[in-house]
Each structure stands twice: as C-alpha cells, then as structure tokens.
Amino acid sequence: MDFDLSDDQRMLKDSVDRLIADKYSFEQRKKYMAEPDGWSRELWAQYAELGLLGVSFPEAHGGFGGGPVENMIVAEAFGKGLVLEPYFATIVLGGGLIQAAGNDAQKAAMLPEIAAGTRLVAFAQVERASRYNLADVQVTATKTAEGWVLNGEKSVVLHGDCADTLLVTARTDGGRTDRNGIGLFVVAANAAGVTRQGYRTQDGCRAAEISFANALAADVLGDPAGALPLVEQVVDQAIAVLCAEAVGLMGEMHTITVDYMKQRKQFGVSISQFQVLQHRAVDMFVAVEQSRSMSLFGTVMSADPDAKARSRAVSATKVQIGKAGKLVGEEAVQLHGGIAMTMEYKVGHYFKRMTMIEQMFGNTDAHLAKVAGAGSLF
Amino acid sequence: MDLNFTAEELAFRDELRRFFRTEIPESIRNKVLDGQHLSKDEIVLQQRILNKHGLAVPGWPVEWGGKDWTPVQRYFYSDEIQQAGVPGGLAFNTSMVGPVIAQFGSEEQKKKFLPATANLDIWWCQGFSEPGAGSDLAGLRTKAELVGDEWVINGQKTWTTLGQHADWIFVLCRTDPAAKKQEGISYILCDMKTKGITVRPIQTIDGGHEVNEVFFDDVRVPKDNIVGQPNKGWDYAKFLLGNERTGIAQVGASKARLKRIRELASVEPAGEGRVIDDPKFSEKLAMVEIELKALEMTQMRIIADERGKAKGKPNPASSILKMKGSQIQQWTTELVMEIAGPYVMPFALSDEGSGRNETGYGPEFAAAAAPAYFNKRKVSIYGGSNEIQRNIIAKAILGF
Numbered sequence: 001m002d003f004d005l006s007d008d009q010r011m012l013k014d015s016v017d018r019l020i021a022d023k024y025s026f027e028q029r030k031k032y033m034a035e036p037d038g039w040s041r042e043l044w045a046q047y048a049e050l051g052l053l054g055v056s057f058p059e060a061h062g063g064f065g066g067g068p069v070e071n072m073i074v075a076e077a078f079g080k081g082l083v084l085e086p087y088f089a090t091i092v093l094g095g096g097l098i099q100a101a102g103n104d105a106q107k108a109a110m111l112p113e114i115a116a117g118t119r120l121v122a123f124a125q126v127e128r129a130s131r132y133n134l135a136d137v138q139v140t141a142t143k144t145a146e147g148w149v150l151n152g153e154k155s156v157v158l159h160g161d162c163a164d165t166l167l168v169t170a171r172t173d174g175g176r177t178d179r180n181g182i183g184l185f186v187v188a189a190n191a192a193g194v195t196r197q198g199y200r201t202q203d204g205c206r207a208a209e210i211s212f213a214n215a216l217a218a219d220v221l222g223d224p225a226g227a228l229p230l231v232e233q234v235v236d237q238a239i240a241v242l243c244a245e246a247v248g249l250m251g252e253m254h255t256i257t258v259d260y261m262k263q264r265k266q267f268g269v270s271i272s273q274f275q276v277l278q279h280r281a282v283d284m285f286v287a288v289e290q291s292r293s294m295s296l297f298g299t300v301m302s303a304d305p306d307a308k309a310r311s312r313a314v315s316a317t318k319v320q321i322g323k324a325g326k327l328v329g330e331e332a333v334q335l336h337g338g339i340a341m342t343m344e345y346k347v348g349h350y351f352k353r354m355t356m357i358e359q360m361f362g363n364t365d366a367h368l369a370k371v372a373g374a375g376s377l378f
Numbered sequence: 379m380d381l382n383f384t385a386e387e388l389a390f391r392d393e394l395r396r397f398f399r400t401e402i403p404e405s406i407r408n409k410v411l412d413g414q415h416l417s418k419d420e421i422v423l424q425q426r427i428l429n430k431h432g433l434a435v436p437g438w439p440v441e442w443g444g445k446d447w448t449p450v451q452r453y454f455y456s457d458e459i460q461q462a463g464v465p466g467g468l469a470f471n472t473s474m475v476g477p478v479i480a481q482f483g484s485e486e487q488k489k490k491f492l493p494a495t496a497n498l499d500i501w502w503c504q505g506f507s508e509p510g511a512g513s514d515l516a517g518l519r520t521k522a523e524l525v526g527d528e529w530v531i532n533g534q535k536t537w538t539t540l541g542q543h544a545d546w547i548f549v550l551c552r553t554d555p556a557a558k559k560q561e562g563i564s565y566i567l568c569d570m571k572t573k574g575i576t577v578r579p580i581q582t583i584d585g586g587h588e589v590n591e592v593f594f595d596d597v598r599v600p601k602d603n604i605v606g607q608p609n610k611g612w613d614y615a616k617f618l619l620g621n622e623r624t625g626i627a628q629v630g631a632s633k634a635r636l637k638r639i640r641e642l643a644s645v646e647p648a649g650e651g652r653v654i655d656d657p658k659f660s661e662k663l664a665m666v667e668i669e670l671k672a673l674e675m676t677q678m679r680i681i682a683d684e685r686g687k688a689k690g691k692p693n694p695a696s697s698i699l700k701m702k703g704s705q706i707q708q709w710t711t712e713l714v715m716e717i718a719g720p721y722v723m724p725f726a727l728s729d730e731g732s733g734r735n736e737t738g739y740g741p742e743f744a745a746a747a748a749p750a751y752f753n754k755r756k757v758s759i760y761g762g763s764n765e766i767q768r769n770i771i772a773k774a775i776l777g778f
C-alpha cells in the first residue's frame with residue numbers, strides 16, 4: 001500500500017499547481033474566455049512547453065510515458081483553476097483513443113503533434129438519442145472506393161469547434177445498439193461534408209454540433225467493426241480524469257466557502273459561529289474527502305486490464321463524485337447566500353462546471369445502474 | 379373530515395380556470411410554463427387584463443379593489459393562476475407594498491398609489507437588502523435624515539429584483555441611529571427618477587439580469603413619502619414578509635411544472651424508448667409529486683386554520699410552505715435537466731441576456747434546463763433563507 005507520489009509525480013504536481021496559481025486567477029480566466037476560441041492559445045503553447053500535453057503519452061511519440069496518476073494530477077489542478085483549454089478533449093479523449101486504438105504509424109503521425117500543441121482533437125460520440133449508451137450509434141460509415149464515408153449527426157462534441165481532427169464513432173454494421181459494428185474514424189474537421197456549429201457551454205467551455213453529409217474519413221483507428229471495447233476503455237479512463245477534476249473543483253468550493261463563512265458577518269458575528277452552518281461545512285468536507293479517496297481508486301482501476309473490474313470501479317467513482325459534487329456545489333451556494341448567485345463571484349462557476357461533469361459520460365443514475373448490475377465491489 | 383369542496387367552491391374555481399386560460403394570451407402563459415423569462419411589456423399586459431376584471435389584487439381591502447374571499451377561494455385563485463401559467467400581479471406591487479400602504483399609509487398615499495399599483499402603472503421594487511444586511515435585515519445602514527421638508531437618503535441597497543424596470547422603490551432606511559436595531563427603521567417610498575439614484579445591474583449565474591445594486595447619494599424625497607410612523611418601518615416590513623413567504627411556496631406553479639415535465643419526458647427519446655420509460659426517472663418524478671401533494675395538504679391546513687383568525691398575522695407554519703415549496707421548485711429543475719441529458723450543456727444567451735432562448739441546440743426546452751437549475755438556487759436563499767425559516771420554526775413553534 002503506497003499513497004505517495006513518486007519524485008517525478010511530485011515535481012509535476014508542483015509545477016502544474018504553480019502554473020495554475022500564476023496564470024489562472026478568476027480575472028485572468030475571464031480574459032481567456034473572451035479570446036476568439038474561448039480559451040488561451042498562448043497558454044496551450046505553454047502547457048506544451050512544460051510537457052503537460054504529452055505527460056501521459058509514450059516516450060516514443062513525444063511524451064513522458066506517464067499514465068492515469070499523471071492525468072489525475074493535472075486534472076485536479078485544472079479543476080482548481082477552472083481551466084478552459086481543451087485538455088480533456090484533445091489529450092485525455094483524443095490522445096487516449098489514438099493510443100488505445102491507433103497503429104504505430106497513426107500514433108507517430110498524430111501524438112507528437114498533439115503533445116507539441118499543434119493538433120487539436122475532439123471525440124464525436126454523443127447522439128441526441130444515445131444519451132449515455134456508448135453502443136447506441138446511428139451515424140453511419142460506408143465503405144466506398146475512395147474510403148469510408150460518414151453520414152449523420154453528433155451532439156455536444158466537447159471542444160469540437162476548435163478541433164483540427166475529429167475522432168468519430170460510426171456504425172459500419174449491425175443494428176442501432178449492437179455492440180459489434182462500430183468503428184472509430186479519423187475525420188479532418190475541415191473535410192467536405194462536415195458542418196460544425198460551435199457554442200459556449202454552461203460551464204464556460206466550448207462544444208459543437210457536428211453533422212456529416214457524405215464526409216470522407218481520412219483514416220480508421222483499429223477494426224472498423226470492433227472499436228467499442230477500446231472506446232469503453234478510453235471513456236473509463238476519461239471518466240476517472242473527470243472525477244479527479246471534480247475533486248479539484250469540490251476542494252476549491254469547500255475552501256472558498258469556509259473562508260467566506262469566517263469573514264461574513266450577520267447578527268454581529270461571523271456566520272461561521274452558527275453551529276448549524278459549521279455542521280453543513282463539515283458535511284461538505286467529508287464529501288470532498290470521500291471523493292478524493294474514491295478518485296484515487298478510480299484512477300488506479302481505470303488502467304486495470306480486467307474490463308469488468310475497471311468499468312465497475314470507474315462507474316462507482318462517478319457515482320460518488322456525482323452525489324458528492326451535487327451536495328458540495330449546492331451547499332457552497334447556499335452557505336454563501338446571494339453573493340454566490342452572481343457571475344462576478346467565483347464559486348458559482350465551480351458549481352456550474354461540477355453540474356456539467358455530473359452528467360458527462362453518464363449521470364449518477366446511469367452509473368449507479370451499471371454498478372448495481374455488475375455485482376459487488378468487494 | 380372531508381377533502382371535497384362544495385359545489386359553489388368548485389364553480390368558483392372553474393370560472394377562474396376558464397378566465398385565466400382564455401383571457402390571458404397563450405404566448406405569455408407558455409413562456410411561464412416553459413420557465414422562460416418574460417419581458418416587462420408582457421408582465422404589464424397581463425396584470426392590466428387581470429386588473430380590468432378585478433382580479434389583480436384580490437388580497438387587498440375591498441375598497442381598494444380587493445375581494446372578500448374565503449380562504450378556500452383565495453387558495454383557488456393562487457392555485458389556478460399558477461397552474462394556468464399566468465404570472466399574476468407583480469409581487470412587489472400586489473403582495474408587498476400595496477398591502478402595506480393600504481394598511482398603514484395615509485389617505486393621500488392610498489389615493490395616489492393604490493390604483494396605479496394595482497394596474498402596474500407604477501412598477502415597484504423592494505429596497506430592503508444591503509451588502510451588509512441580508513439575513514440580518516435589521517442591521518441595515520442606509521440612512522435617511524430629515525432636512526427641512528425632505529428625507530435625505532444615503533447608502534446602498536442590493537439584490538433589487540427587476541429594479542431596472544422600476545418606477546418606484548420602497549426602501550427601509552435607518553432614521554434613528556441611537557435606537558435599538560429594529561426600532562430605528564422607517565419605510566420610505568422613493569421615485570426611481572430622483573436625482574442621486576444609480577442602478578447597476580448584477581448578472582446572475584444563469585446569465586440573466588434580474589437583480590441590481592441601487593445606490594443612494596444624497597437622494598431627496600418629500601417628507602410625506604414615509605409610510606406610517608417614523609421608526610416603525612420594521613413592523614410594516616415584517617407584516618409583508620409573511621406574504622413573501624407564502625408567495626414563494628408556488629404550489630400551483632410546481633403542479634404545472636410537473637405536468638409539463640411528464641409531457642416532455644414522454645416525448646424525449648432515450649435509447650430506443652422515451653425518458654419516461656426509465657423507471658428511475660419516473661420514480662423520481664413520482665417522489666416529487668408526493669412531496670408536492672403533502673405540501674398542498676399542508677397549505678390547505680394552514681388555510682383552514684386561518685378561518686376565524688386575524689388577517690395578516692403570518693402563521694409560523696408558513697415557514698414550512700417556504701422551505702418545502704422552494705425545495706420542490708429546485709427538484710423540478712433537476713428533473714428537466716435529466717430529460718435534457720447531454721443537451722443541458724449548450725449555453726445560449728437570449729437578447730435579454732436571460733440565458734434561455736428558442737434558438738438553442740437539441741430539444742427546444744433544453745436551453746432553459748441548466749439556467750433554471752442554477753437560477754432556482756435563489757429560492758432557498760431569498761425571502762428569508764431556509765436556515766432562517768428553520769430558526770423561525772425552532773423559536774416560534776418548538777419554543778427553543
């Protein structure tokens with residue numbers, strides 16, 4: 001049993017924490033959001049320079065050979081800073097899928113560019129009716145003389161508006177929810193037949209609706225009818241990363257709330273003097289610590305070779321984080337009173353990001369059903 | 379024990395139901411039922427229709443346009459108006475300042491303000507809270523000094539709902555700094571066009587603009603603009619806070635919300651079925667309905683208990699209505715988010731900056747889903763936070 005970080009991991013944590021402290025004040029964040037992409041290209045280049053973008057990529061492809069723990073460290077710090085850059089979309093999802101499903105040539109072509117910050121990737125998976133079922137795919141890919149041709153629509157593609165490369169799940173065979181018959185296609189975002197409508201999301205990030213009308217794929221990752229298991233694996237890894245980000249958000253919401261309670265005076269005393277509020281803040285604290293523990297479990301298990309154990313553990317983590325995040329977010333707002341209802345004050349922004357994470361890649365109920373159906377955790 | 383209403387009571391209800399659903403434009407009602415913001419013009423229009431038919435201010439004294447209704451009739455009024463999606467009289471006018479002027483104001487004030495207030499010719503806003511005085515409202519510091527024939531007001535109010543539309547503001551001011559907190563406060567009416575008043579918008583986390591800061595810098599108002607006696611403002615304010623609390627319960631509005639939620643969930647696809655087919659979802663919906671039914675019964679009990687009691691005395695049990703009513707409203711917004719699924723994410727600012735519009739992505743209702751959830755966090759904060767309501771029950775009912 002060892003909960004300690006290695007020296008390299010501790011250095012990574014120090015440097016990313018310092019970066020966020022320097023570059024991600026609430027005021028600075030507003031400026032990044034006002035930039036044309038809705039995030040900072042300049043910071044993206046700095047992340048690349050610091051090696052953050054390739055931290056979990058193999059050394060052979062421009063990375064540092066890290067894994068889930070490194071991703072967790074970065075994500076938690078990014079959660080604290082409410083980072084807007086497309087790290088999750090490009091590195092965790094995009095980089096993760098290419099690592100898991102790509103062949104050597106594909107990895108060599110894409111991973112170094114991603115690590116260098118010159119290629120942005122988005123994962124086009126959700127469809128209007130699919131909700132959280134990864135096997136429910138209606139976008140089609142048809143083999144033609146020129147290659148694979150895609151048709152259909154993808155919803156709420158995270159950072160899909162700025163991506164250079166889209167990784168798209170599409171059905172090549174089988175019925176609508178069959179596990180077999182799903183492929184993972186590489187599509188240039190500017191390819192003919194690809195239409196994107198970008199927009200801001202509730203948490204200040206960006207996403208896009210993307211439609212494919214006879215769009216020619218540039219490539220396919222792995223078996224064009226057998227991508228689902230790898231997609232599930234990478235989505236599990238990604239959920240673990242989201243959970244680590246959520247721990248960063250929750251910890252920050254708790255700290256901000258406790259600080260505020262000590263300062264805010266009503267009835268001639270700090271509101272932190274009211275025992276009922278102390279207990280509420282304590283319950284938040286317990287929820288944060290339980291989530292931190294579960295996030296460690298989910299992080300380690302997200303790399304487990306046993307798909308069933310992996311998926312059960314990650315879903316369990318998402319349930320814990322979803323429940324705790326809702327409690328911590330709602331209480332952070334309530335214990336502040338009116339001030340937390342304003343855009344000008346930071347805590348509401350954490351609450352909004354937390355609310356979005358709760359439903360990304362499956363809400364609490366969806367994951368609870370998965371855990372319940374997958375047998376005991378013990 | 380009989381849970382049925384009499385035939386006359388039901389006839390009364392049916393007539394109101396018909397009226398609200400035929401006389402008030404459907405476009406306005408649909409916006410309310412969908413949780414969208416209304417424009418100032420829409421709010422004014424519907425209030426004037428209500429007023430024309432004597433239905434804007436039923437709670438006021440009869441001589442000023444009120445109705446001598448039984449508690450059951452009053453209940454049907456608020457239940458039917460909310461279920462129909464009619465916004466109803468602007469609360470600041472009809473349940474806050476109007477009743478206070480009618481009860482404590484001078485004859486001139488009544489004549490000058492009450493008809494215009496009922497018809498929304500004057501739009502009022504509530505100037506109570508300050509940056510330093512929220513739950514501890516009596517700690518307010520905005521002061522008014524009598525200089526010759528005028529009150530000179532200095533200070534700052536905040537969270538002023540829809541102050542951007544307001545013609546007048548009713549302000550609690552400290553007029554006797556030496557007295558005990560609650561005993562040095564006066565209730566003063568102030569024209570928003572008076573020199574020295576500045577309104578600054580506050581954007582809420584859903585992206586909307588419904589609250590403001592209001593600054594008073596040597597604002598001079600005539601001496602006669604005080605309501606009732608100097609330094610008695612706290613009593614008058616307390617008189618209307620009870621109204622605010624019962625108003626926030628919104629039982630009828632939550633019924634309408636739940637009905638709409640059932641409709642949406644029956645259409646929105648989820649996998650190869652509909653959202654409503656998910657037993658987890660439908661159980662949650664049922665649970666909120668159960669909570670609401672219990673609250674409706676509690677509300678009825680409070681109403682039944684009011685018979686034969688002095689009017690206007692807030693029943694401490696109204697704190698139950700406020701607490702549970704606000705929670706239920708919040709839960710309904712969570713159900714809508716669940717129906718929207720991944721489509722809770724797009725953020726689409728409308729022209730008024732309300733964060734909700736019809737040009738969103740995915741299903742039409744989804745654009746308002748997350749903003750409504752964020753926005754409704756306010757209902758457990760304002761009107762006396764739910765913690766303060768618990769304090770009231772603990773003290774006034776449990777005797778702690």
Ligand SMILES: Cc1cc2nc3c(=O)[nH]c(=O)nc-3n(C[C@H](O)[C@H](O)[C@H](O)COP(=O)(O)OP(=O)(O)OC[C@H]3O[C@@H](n4cnc5c(N)ncnc54)[C@H](O)[C@@H]3O)c2cc1C
Nearest residue numbers: 334335336337338504506507512513537539756760763765
């Ligand atoms: C959207 C919105 C609209 C509003 N509109 C208006 C308006 O039109 N006019 C107006 O005058 N005001 C308005 N308000 C103000 C509202 O009434 C106050 O926000 C409310 O009174 C709470 O005050 P506060 O925000 O300063 O929180 P605080 O009083 O600072 O409370 C912070 C936290 O401490 C808790 N707390 C405080 N005292 C106690 C205690 N004794 N025991 C236990 N817990 C305690 C509170 O419950 C809360 O959780 C509005 C507020 C909002 C959010």
